[in-house]
Amino acid sequence: xxxxxxxxxxxxxxxxxxxxxxxxxxxxxxxxxxxxxxxxxxxxxxxxxxxxxxxxxxxxxxxxxxxxxxxxxxxxxxxxxxxxxxxxxxxxxxxxxxxxxxxxxxxxxxxxxxxxxxxxxxxxxxxxxxxxxxxxxxxxxxxxxxxxxxxxxxxxxxxxxxxxxxxxxxxxxxxxxxxxxxxxxxxxxxxxxxxxxxxxxxxxxxxxxxxxxxxxxxxxxxxxxxxxxxxxxxxxxx
DNA sequence: CATGAGCGT
Numbered sequence: 103x104x105x106x107x108x109x110x111x112x113x114x115x116x117x118x119x120x121x122x123x124x125x126x127x128x129x130x131x132x133x134x135x136x137x138x139x140x141x142x143x144x145x146x147x148x149x150x151x152x153x154x155x156x157x158x159x160x161x162x163x164x165x166x167x168x169x170x171x172x173x174x175x176x177x178x179x180x181x182x183x184x185x186x187x188x189x190x191x192x193x194x195x196x197x198x199x200x201x202x203x204x205x206x207x208x209x210x211x212x213x214x215x216x217x218x219x220x221x222x223x224x225x226x227x228x229x230x231x232x233x234x235x236x237x238x239x240x241x242x243x244x245x246x247x248x249x250x251x252x253x254x255x256x257x258x259x260x261x262x263x264x265x266x267x268x269x270x271x272x273x274x275x276x277x278x279x280x281x282x283x284x285x286x287x288x289x290x291x292x293x294x295x296x297x298x299x300x301x302x303x304x305x306x307x308x309x310x311x312x313x314x315x316x317x318x319x320x321x322x323x324x325x326x327x328x329x330x331x332x333x334x335x336x337x338x339x340x
Numbered sequence: 341c342a343t344g345a346g347c348g349t
Binding site for chain 1: 341343344345348
């Protein structure tokens with residue numbers, strides 16, 4: 103039942119266990135002595151480095167409307183490390199907005215969950231998890247893991263079974279600078295909309311792929327490549 | 341044919 107890792111120097115006795123269905127939100131967190139809470143709404147400059155050891159919540163998107171808290175608990179609750187989860191709903195229609203939040207008992211757990219589940223196939227079989235770190239205020243959400251600007255291309259004519267991973271690997275086999283790929287998912291059906299995006303770190307590889315990958319087979323259909331509108335407003339991060 | 345991305349009491 104209770105795991106204790108002797109290898110890790112964890113000194114926080116986390117022995118409180120509670121059913122997640124009773125309390126929808128558990129905001130109580132043991133405050134670490136070594137690190138004061140810096141994310142209160144005091145006069146903090148927005149130039150805060152995003153170390154954020156206290157972030158234990160994942161954002162999950164591309165949820166279908168029937169995917170409620172019970173479904174998410176089926177997905178994540180078996181680990182016994184979920185402290186709270188919630189699906190955001192429209193207040194008028196009480197319909198799911200297609201995203202939610204999952205909070206775990208530690209940052210290490212959260213990180214492990216992100217790497218384990220992100221991109222994996224969801225139990226319904228039709229789509230893969232879309233997970234990311236949750237942000238607690240608008241402003242940090244645009245920062246992605248990257249070490250430079252990304253150059254994206256539009257990829258259409260995708261077969262419906264093409265996943266992020268397959269699309270990514272199809273390009274990564276020929277281009278080293280592929281940073282990621284995303285297949286756009288229809289929230290109503292949870293299935294692919296038939297197009298997606300591939301991001302490159304190297305602009306020259308992006309240019310090459312625009313012509314070289316034109317008509318190349320991905321799964322069962324030849325791809326149609328086009329330019330992608332850049333949604334990143336020229337982040338000049340040095 | 342088509343252009344993603346959505347952050348809460």
